Amino acid sequence: MAAADVFTKLDLELKPDPSRTVIRPFSFAYPEAFDDGRPSRAQAVVDRVRATDPALRTRMRALLTAPMRERHRNADQVFLRRFAEVRDEIGAGEFDEDEQFLIGAYFSQEYAFESAALFNPSMVRLPDDALEGQPSEPGAVRFLLSLRGIGEGHISSVTFRTGEWGPGDRLVLDPPSANGVPPQIDRTEADWVRLRCEDSRDVSETVIFPVLPSQRQGVEDLRLVTFTDHDGVQSVIGTYTAFDGRTARQEMLRGIDMRTFEMRPLAGSMTGYKGMALFPRRIDGQFVMLGRQDSENIWLLRSDDLYTWDSGTPIMAPKYPWEYVQLGNCGSPLEIDEGWLVFTHGVGMVRGYCIGACLLDKADPSKLLARTPSPLLFPSAEQRGGYVPNVTYSCGGLLDGRRVLLPYAIGDEYSAFAVGTVDDILAAMVPA
Template sequence: MLNCRAVRSPLRILGERLAADPSRVVLRPFHLAWQENVAERTRAELLVADILALDEAAAEMELDGVWKDFSERHWQIGQIFDERFGEIAEDMTLAPESVSPVKRRLIGAYFCHEYSYAAAALMNPSIVAHPDQSGIDGDQLRFVMSMRAVGEGHISSVAFREGIVGPAGDFALWPQSGHAMAAVPDDRHRLGPDDATMVHRQPDSAISNSVLFPVTEAQRNGLEDLRLVQFTHDDGSSEYLGTYTAYSGHAIRSELLRTRDFASFCLEPLAGRAARNKGMALFPRKVGGKYLIVGRQDGKNITLLSSSELTRWDDEGTPLLTPQFPWEFVQMGNCGSPIECDAGWILFTHGVGAMRKYSLGAALLDRDDPSRVLGRTACPILSAADSDREGYVPNVVYTCGALAVGREIFIPYGISDSAIGFASATIDDLLNLMV
């Protein structure tokens, strides 16, 4: 049997790390739900009544205190309070003209709160080429990286980070120079449980400062593990697509994020029997006239699925990769969308072995018939070691997508569900390791 401890990994581990950061906060709606009805009135109605009962001087003093405490921590805080008041007024059929501007803004403040979206964890990144490549040298690539951020209540959201990567994995992340801002739903009403939802980032917020939060009941407890891919349609047009898991707190389903510019986003449920499972990753183009996805339909093996529709997946698929080596005996799964190269499709995988230790591997699929596996790594290319074993979930390395930069592949990866590291490898080194 092959001694994997003696096999040298082709990956170069790069120095930078991103970790959970409780100082990154956004303003979020605050909802009063516990003991909702009090004396035949909702707690929200009682709160609004108390604010309206204040005389104008007292209201101004309270709003001034809020302003001193929070205005330097958030952009456009007044506008956010005004918009939140508008939502409350609509829900309560409250006439805005009957409320003074000061009390409108104060009511908005009472129905907002700060949320530290990455206080608990930052993990499971995916990465695509940035829509704007202007001013970039020929051997460099600007990128957008998505990250799963976990905050209070273990609610998962999607955060972003921009950067530039060049040869040999040399990269730089753009600084987060401003305050974080939550993306805004275009219409919070009149949405059915299976309707697509549109959200947009605030015009003054950079991609790196924007966060996508759950907006529907099906997403209530989180948007998990977005797997981004730059998809090329039959007509040559390009669109960014990302499969992710929507978690309501008691059920999961797969959904699809769609965007062309990372300014507006469509969040759309996937239909069909196969969409009930986690960890689906799209191929970056049709193959053989079909959309293809790699997923894990049975909880153990990697499955290849096909569909003639992007948003409907009825095909239960066929097994593509099954656990063969000890480090993947418990289960296997994909680590993002396959990457096309001259030799075929490189698919990064994860395997789970003894003591629930996660490791990364890779496989090569036939370019014209991806159901044919041409090779796979017998040993992990990356496993948690030393201090990287410690974290929210120990002994885990995981990625939701890598990016080809010439003959190099740049791989951001999650570290024990607590931080994000970076690695790179040449395509040739990866292929040479496969059996």
């Protein structure tokens, strides 16, 4: 089968929606040259609020409450929680509820987290016990879809959707909530954090935006996997790139459930790069990942510790024109009877990104068995434009028996979906 015929593109597309916003923290300070020992800028704002006539404060609260409640179900609680977060920075004294509300609002901002782009999707099967996890008909699969949203300042956040993939490749995305709900920081130790999203009525309301210094400019390209450990316990895990504006490193998002997440950095010499993706189970007792540590080849990494990665070796190098510049894995490998099916991205002329695939040995994934000499998905005439033109990219697909559903990004701007079969993908490969 010709590589270009392996996947069927579906009509469904996901476009950025600037109407979806979240209330997130807002901080401010004097420039260093003007920070001359006077009270902080934050304290100055608080003093102005407290000096305002109480009747005017009440009217100010009423004026803000009405529009905020139209877009945010829990705006009042968010502002009061924000006041509690900055309480230690603003001096002593008692604050009435209007003061707390207004101070919380001054230290907050409404942020359109997917106003510029909604792309680089990844997906896994929803856990059976998830609230959103019950299929509507026999043979249908409920899934969790993660997406990278970009808003003001080119800051990346993670947002989610749910949907159903049914017989006959019927694909339905659940309508997302109009509300975006910020997570509550439940616990912080060193440079990891636990986030509680219990205010979210469904996972589409959950927005994971940068909360650690390492993520100042973004939480990028989450690659989801349902990991089954040797004791049979399953958990949804995602690796992502944390970017502070200058340096990137790999971190891990672990879903304790669909309402609680832990974010922590990965340690070791292999983790200061992009694109790492975890295998869905241990191999020979070790955790295993794919990555592109040298920005050119696909690497295989092994570790006894899920959070520390110090050793790896390249297993697949550019060979064909569409991947001469760079090869990388898309998402986590999919386990099939023949081995590990891995979707790859290749970079070629005019920095064009295409999607291919390879097959790794099941017992020893350092052995490359086969690969596609031509791309399976590429920037076609109708899907070539976008914020970054000539880019077709994915952070991972979903396997159901011998069917494959692959979400992919177009032009670093929006997302689409394609379906295929394992047999057709393997038929498009040649021996390595």
